Every structure is written in C-alpha cells, then in structure tokens.
Amino acid sequence: MRNPRFNVLFEPVKIGPVTAKNRFYQVPHCNGGGYRDPSAAAEMRRVKSEGGWGVIFTEQVEIHHTSEITPFIELRIWDDDDLPALAAMADAIHSNGALAGIELAYSGANGPNLYTREVPLGPVHMPIATFTSDPVQARAMDLQDLRNLRHWHRLAYQRAKRAGFDILCLYGAHGFGVIQHFLSPNTNQRTDEYGGSLVNRARLLRELISDAHDEVGDTCAIAVRLSLDEMLGEQGFSNAQLRELVATHPDLPDLWDFAHGTWEACSGTSRFKPEGAQEALIHGIKQLTPKPVVGVGRFTSPDLMVRQIKQRLMDFVGAARPSIADPFLPNKIGDGRVEDIRECIGCNICVSGDMTSSLSRCTQNSSFMEEWRKGWHPEQIKAKASDSKVLIVGAGPTGLSAAHKLGLRGYEVALAEAGTDLGGRVTKESRLPGLAAWARVRDYRVGQIQKMPNVSIYRSSELSAEDILGFGFEHVAIATGAKWRRDGVARFHLRPIAVDPTMPVFTPDDLMAGRVPSGHVVIYDDDHYYMGSVLAELLISNCNRVSYLTPSTKVAEWTVNTLEQRFIQTRLLDLEVKVSLSSALKQVGSTYVTLASTYTGKETTIACDAVLMVTARLPDDLLYLQLKDRSAERSASGIKSVNVIGDANAPAAIAWATYAGQRYAEELDEPDRGDALPFRREVAALKPGRLA
Numbered sequence: 001m002r003n004p005r006f007n008v009l010f011e012p013v014k015i016g017p018v019t020a021k022n023r024f025y026q027v028p029h030c031n032g033g034g035y036r037d038p039s040a041a042a043e044m045r046r047v048k049s050e051g052g053w054g055v056i057f058t059e060q061v062e063i064h065h066t067s068e069i070t071p072f073i074e075l076r077i078w079d080d081d082d083l084p085a086l087a088a089m090a091d092a093i094h095s096n097g098a099l100a101g102i103e104l105a106y107s108g109a110n111g112p113n114l115y116t117r118e119v120p121l122g123p124v125h126m127p128i129a130t131f132t133s134d135p136v137q138a139r140a141m142d143l144q145d146l147r148n149l150r151h152w153h154r155l156a157y158q159r160a161k162r163a164g165f166d167i168l169c170l171y172g173a174h175g176f177g178v179i180q181h182f183l184s185p186n187t188n189q190r191t192d193e194y195g196g197s198l199v200n201r202a203r204l205l206r207e208l209i210s211d212a213h214d215e216v217g218d219t220c221a222i223a224v225r226l227s228l229d230e231m232l233g234e235q236g237f238s239n240a241q242l243r244e245l246v247a248t249h250p251d252l253p254d255l256w257d258f259a260h261g262t263w264e265a266c267s268g269t270s271r272f273k274p275e276g277a278q279e280a281l282i283h284g285i286k287q288l289t290p291k292p293v294v295g296v297g298r299f300t301s302p303d304l305m306v307r308q309i310k311q312r313l314m315d316f317v318g319a320a321r322p323s324i325a326d327p328f329l330p331n332k333i334g335d336g337r338v339e340d341i342r343e344c345i346g347c348n349i350c351v352s353g354d355m356t357s358s359l360s361r362c363t364q365n366s367s368f369m370e371e372w373r374k375g376w377h378p379e380q381i382k383a384k385a386s387d388s389k390v391l392i393v394g395a396g397p398t399g400l401s402a403a404h405k406l407g408l409r410g411y412e413v414a415l416a417e418a419g420t421d422l423g424g425r426v427t428k429e430s431r432l433p434g435l436a437a438w439a440r441v442r443d444y445r446v447g448q449i450q451k452m453p454n455v456s457i458y459r460s461s462e463l464s465a466e467d468i469l470g471f472g473f474e475h476v477a478i479a480t481g482a483k484w485r486r487d488g489v490a491r492f493h494l495r496p497i498a499v500d501p502t503m504p505v506f507t508p509d510d511l512m513a514g515r516v517p518s519g520h521v522v523i524y525d526d527d528h529y530y531m532g533s534v535l536a537e538l539l540i541s542n543c544n545r546v547s548y549l550t551p552s553t554k555v556a557e558w559t560v561n562t563l564e565q566r567f568i569q570t571r572l573l574d575l576e577v578k579v580s581l582s583s584a585l586k587q588v589g590s591t592y593v594t595l596a597s598t599y600t601g602k603e604t605t606i607a608c609d610a611v612l613m614v615t616a617r618l619p620d621d622l623l624y625l626q627l628k629d630r631s632a633e634r635s636a637s638g639i640k641s642v643n644v645i646g647d648a649n650a651p652a653a654i655a656w657a658t659y660a661g662q663r664y665a666e667e668l669d670e671p672d673r674g675d676a677l678p679f680r681r682e683v684a685a686l687k688p689g690r691l692a
C-alpha cells in the first residue's frame with residue numbers, strides 16, 4: 001500500500017489541453033537506437049508506460065533534413081516516411097495511459113549534416129559546435145531562412161500530431177539547437193530584430209511557440225525545454241536571463257521544462273553531482289509562471305521528490321536516468337514498494353551508448369533496449385524450464401545478477417562467495433572517492449535475493465573443483481571476476497614492461513585491499529576509464545606527490561562517452577596531480593621510471609618511490625579451467641553445464657558484468673540457437689530505384 005506522504009506524486013496535472021495522470025515525467029533521452037532501431041526504442045518506452053510514468057518523451061527528434069547530427073542516431077520527423085516509427089512509439093507510450101511527448105529539435109549550429117550534406121544554419125556564421133570539431137561552419141540565417149525555419153516547424157507540428165503525440169516540446173537546452181543559439185548572447189550577435197535585447201533574442205522562440213499553438217494547440221500541449229544556466233556568465237544565456245524570459249513570457253508555452261546548462265552538467269555522474277543538484281538554479285522560477293514546471297536531478301528518492309514538489313520548485317519530477325535504471329519507479333512508489341526501486345548509480349554508461357551510436361545499455365537495468373530485441377523485461381522473466389539446481393560461484397555483479405534473475409525464474413540457486421562481503425568489485429570500488437553509488441548494484445540485488453526462499457547465499461565459501469564435482473548441481477556458473485595486471489600490459493604494451501624488482505609496483509586491487517603506497521607515486525593509466533583518476537584522488541591524500549602518465553592525449557579518455565572527461569581532468573589539475581599525456585611507460589627502474597613520448601619516442605626519466613599500474617585485467621578463471629578439463633567427472637556427478645560469465649570470462653565495465661549475469665539466467669535451459677542471431681533487429685528496406 002502506498003505511503004500517504006507520497007500521494008502528492010500521484011496527483012493529475014493539467015498541461016494545456018491534456019492532463020497527465022501523475023507527476024512522473026520521463027524527460028527526453030536518446031538510446032543509441034533512434035531511426036535505426038525503431039521497434040527496440042518503442043518497446044523500451046512501452047515498458048515505461050507499464051511502469052506507471054505519467055508523461056513519456058521520445059529522444060530529440062530531428063525536424064528537418066537541413067539539420068542532423070550524424071554520427072549520433074536519434075529519431076527523425078523529416079517527412080511522412082518517418083511517421084510509422086513515431087506512431088508506433090506514441091502508441092506504445094499510450095498503452096498504459098501515459099501522455100506521449102515528442103521533443104522537436106533543430107540542431108542548427110550543432111548539426112554538421114554529415115549525412116544530408118546540407119549547409120548548416122545558425123544565428124551567425126560560426127563553426128559547428130560538436131564533440132568532434134567537424135571542419136564545417138554554419139551559415140548565418142537571413143530573414144527568408146527564418147521564415148523557412150518556421151515553415152519546417154509547422155510541418156513537424158502537423159506530423160507530430162498525426163503520429164499521435166500529446167505534448168510537443170521545443171528543444172532549447174544543453175547548448176544544443178537553434179532556440180538556445182538565438183537566446184544566448186554568446187552565439188547570437190545579430191543586429192536585426194532577432195538579435196540584441198532579450199526580447200529580440202526570444203523572438204524566434206515566441207514565433208515558433210505561437211505557430212505551434214495555431215497549428216496543433218487545440219489538442220496538443222506545447223512545451224519548451226530550456227537551459228537553467230549556460231554557465232558562461234552574462235556572456236551566455238544566464239540563470240538571471242532565463243528568469244527574465246519566464247517573467248516576461250509567463251504564459252508562452254503550456255509547460256516549462258528546465259534542464260541544467262550543458263549536457264555534461266545536466267546529466268552529471270554521481271561522482272560529480274549529487275541527486276537534486278539543480279535545486280538552487282530552479283528555485284523560485286515556478287513562482288514566475290502559472291504554467292507547470294519540470295525539473296530534473298537524477299531523482300530516485302521519493303522523499304526528495306515530494307519535498308521539491310511541496311516546496312513548489314516544480315510540478316513534475318523529471319527523470320531520464322532513474323527511468324532507465326527502473327522503468328517501474330512510479331508503480332513501485334505507488335504500490336508501497338519503495339525498497340524495490342532499482343536506483344540509478346549515476347555512471348552514465350547509458351550516455352555512452354548514445355555517444356558511440358551503439359545501442360545504450362544500463363548498468364542497473366540490463367533489460368534496457370533489450371525489451372524488443374531479446375524480449376527481456378526489467379521486472380518479469382519466463383518461468384524455469386526444468387527443476388535443475390544451479391550453483392553460482394562468486395557474488396560480484398555478475399553472480400548477483402544471475403542469482404537474482406534465476407531466482408525470479410524459480411530455479412533453486414546456491415550462490416557461493418569466497419569472501420565475507422557480497423558485491424565483489426562493486427563493493428570494493430564503491431569505497432573509492434566518488435563511487436559510493438556503485439554499491440547500489442549490490443544493494444538492489446541482495447535486497448531482492450534475500451526475499452527469495454529458493455536462493456541461498458553462502459559466504460566465506462571458497463570452492464575447489466573437487467567441491468563442485470561433489471555437490472551435484474546440474475548447472476554451474478563461474479563468476480569469479482578478474483584481477484588487475486601488474487606487468488604493464490594493456491593497450492600500448494601488449495608485452496610486459498621491464499620492471500626492476502626493487503621498485504614497489506601496485507595495482508588497483510592492492511589499493512582496494514588497503515595496501516597503499518607512499519612518497520612520490522607514478523600512476524600509469526593505460527586503461528583510460530575511471531580507475532586511474534579515481535586512484536589519483538585517493539593517493540593525493542596519502543602521498544606527498546602523485547604523477548599521472550597516460551599514452552592518451554587526455555586524462556581518462558573513454559570518459560568523454562560518459563560526459564565526465566572534462567570534470568576528471570579539471571579535478572586532477574585542481575588537485576595538483578602532475579599530468580603527462582601522450583606518455584608511455586618504457587621501463588620501471590629501482591628509483592625511477594622512464595617514459596617515452598608516444599609521438600616522438602623522446603625519453604624522460606622521473607624519480608619516484610612507487611608505481612601504480614592501471615592497465616589491463618586478467619580473468620580469474622582457474623576454477624573454470626579446472627572444471628572444463630574434467631568432462632568425464634562432470635558427467636559422472638550429473639553436471640550438465642559449466643559456464644564462465646562476466647569478468648571471469650572477459651573483463652569489462654560493470655554494465656557488461658550485470659548483463660552477463662542476466663543473459664546467463666535468461667538463456668538457461670533454452671534450446672541452442674545454432675547460427676541464428678541471438679536478438680531481433682530491423683534491416684532497412686529497399687525502395688524501388690535502380691536496384692529494383
């Protein structure tokens with residue numbers, strides 16, 4: 001039963017001509033699938049509708065072919081050919097009574113048009129602002145271009161309505177898109193009636209919204225998504241200017257949706273942003289308008305949601321990542337099952353799927369974007385196909401995920417953990433600076449497993465091959481994780497580095513086990529994700545000097561994909577970690593290291609007291625190999641299958657580990673698929689043309 005203090009979250013809210021059934025508002029988010037994987041994207045939103053969201057949005061949808069952001073894959077509403085995919089998504093969203101929202105985007109100076117080859121349009125002549133510094137400029141729009149832009153928007157409004165959407169939101173946040181480019185004095189230095197004063201800079205927004213009201217406002221709500229602060233002081237579209245805009249146009253849209261300034265700040269990871277981080281920026285804005293207001297902040301705590309609603313900071317709890325990690329978050333609060341919420345850990349692996357144009361995945365919710373492809377569901381799973389008993393060795397993220405999902409299927413499961421702590425790497429990593437939220441991967445799964453009478457956990461149970469052969473489980477999954485290498489092997493060096501045995505060489509495993517070096521420590525980061533920089537933070541408080549070397553041209557290069565790279569490099573520089581980029585470790589001497597420029601080969605020597613290798617990892621797969629070699633004994637003891645899963649199979653990020661656990665559970669006792677693809681996909685259809 002719902003706790004009455006959460007009742008406010010379930011009040012209906014009117015948005016122009018439509019009414020949301022509650023205050024849970026899934027703000028737009030991409031998924032790396034977009035136009036390429038329309039059914040996968042639609043089914044993902046359908047599951048959110050099932051989970052109780054009142055409003056569910058698409059990702060940004062490109063309204064016209066003169067503005068697209070290839071290589072990123074979003075939805076499009078360029079012409080009627082795009083409507084079936086969009087209508088399928090709107091239908092899926094409506095399936096359980098949610099309002100369907102579409103975010104209409106004209107990227108302008110953010111769109112290099114690599115696919116359509118059209119000349120991009122912006123408020124002024126300016127280089128395209130993308131993550132990849134494409135060698136393309138946007139042309140300054142003249143008044144005819146602006147008339148065209150309004151016309152193209154009108155076409156998009158009509159199509160969005162025909163596709164079945166209830167709320168049309170114009171995208172003017174995160175520094176992306178023509179609306180923000182016009183609003184911001186940083187990008188709008190026009191001298192005509194569209195530039196200069198805020199009234200002039202807001203003219204395009206006023207026109208686009210008024211056209212939308214004319215075109216479809218009788219049945220569709222018209223919303224706008226704006227940045228709370230461009231974070232460029234008065235040079236940019238500041239928080240003060242946003243407040244002035246709202247105060248002077250209080251009734252302009254049917255709903256105001258506010259997102260933090262840049263995308264990096266708005267979708268900040270838990271390492272850098274706490275839950276509810278935009279509170280100060282949004283505070284008081286609602287009082288400037290009679291229209292409903294949406295705010296975001298990685299909200300997973302219902303008490304914080306209630307407070308922000310009751311303090312009149314916002315009317316809707318906007319959520320992207322919390323809705324990805326747990327599509328059933330509203331229903332769980334509504335049904336009085338708050339402890340079952342699978343809280344987002346704020347890792348931004350979901351963002352990396354978009355950034356790499358692959359399908360997004362989620363560390364906490366392995367079903368995300370597999371709802372249609374594989375038929376996975378975040379809350380349900382098919383019943384067991386046999387009475388087989390399953391032994392899982394290792395209670396890290398993979399073992400816990402496998403045990404949880406197998407338990408849901410109804411299998412009898414024993415989960416054996418060598419140590420006293422559950423969670424494996426997530427428990428250890430969650431004790432490192434900034435990574436406390438990683439522990440949610442463990443806490444959610446352990447919380448669920450503890451309710452299952454058919455899953456037993458055995459701690460302090462290091463098992464040998466003999467033990468396992470003697471037990472009589474039909475299926476055995478080895479999820480024993482991985483260990484960091486000490487020999488320098490990773491991407492740059494595929495063979496061990498020469499190391500003087502008198503130099504203390506540490507690995508992340510040593511530090512996580514409490515063995516911490518002192519003096520001047522050199523960190524060699526050839527991993528390029530978070531670990532090297534997190535350990536630099538840890539060491540800076542223990543050691544008198546920390547140097548960070550990497551063969552990359554950036555600190556923690558891969559974290560560009562999780563939107564953290566700038567924050568990480570800034571933090572290390574602020575902490576006065578000595579950073580050497582494009583530097584490969586050549587040799588480790590007794591009191592020094594030699595590094596070589598990855599470009600010129602020029603060598604430099606640094607005196608130091610210890611070296612920390614953050615390089616590759618090796619699977620902890622000895623137990624698996626021992627069992628694999630004993631097939632006759634396995635058969636004799638009734639073992640039908642032995643699998644190695646997760647990091648013990650091939651080390652990767654935590655999201656890969658939880659996915660491997662779920663996959664094992666989903667596929668147990670399934671018939672062999674042979675050469676068939678293990679997922680569904682959509683293939684572009686041929687149109688009549690020269691090939692026909």
Ligand SMILES: Cc1cc2nc3c(=O)[nH]c(=O)nc-3n(C[C@H](O)[C@H](O)[C@H](O)COP(=O)(O)O)c2cc1C
Nearest residue numbers: 027028029030059060267296297298319320321351
């Ligand atoms: C994977 C991902 C994709 C996103 N794509 C969009 C988008 O297409 N349009 C948009 O306005 N915001 C986008 N955002 C930003 C979110 O809408 C949201 O403002 C931000 O993540 C903060 O909310 P949260 O803390 O609830 O995730 C995206 C966020 C994520 C995590």
Ligand code: SF4
Nearest residue numbers: 344345347348350362
């Ligand atoms: S991938 Fe990470 S940040 Fe994204 S929704 Fe899942 S847990 Fe949250």
